[in-house]
Amino acid sequence: FSWDVSMQIPKTLNQRGGLAGYHNWSVPSKDELASLVMDGRTSPAICTEAFPNASDQAFWSSSPRGDYHAWCVYFGGGGVSSYGRVNALAVRLVRIVE
16 A cells, blocks of 8 residues: 555544454554564564564555655564655554553
8 A cells, every 4th residue: 555545544444443343543653663573583574473474575654754755664674764655565553552
């Protein structure tokens, strides 16, 4: 999804009844998403016990970088970088803890 579409996904999901009984889903910030990276792991660079079948692709964060870019985390190697918002990346949702 493009970054703009990715930012709408949790809003639409929450308005349509949520997921798994919850209505507080969001796209994580750059720091929240990067906190899922496990040092020493690659392809995917994430805890596969907590995230079985996790993909090693890049995921959008909710953190913009200027007018045309946003931050993403690449779970192939665990890197954090910015990418043009018009590009298609994956999106991972998290719940907002209140």
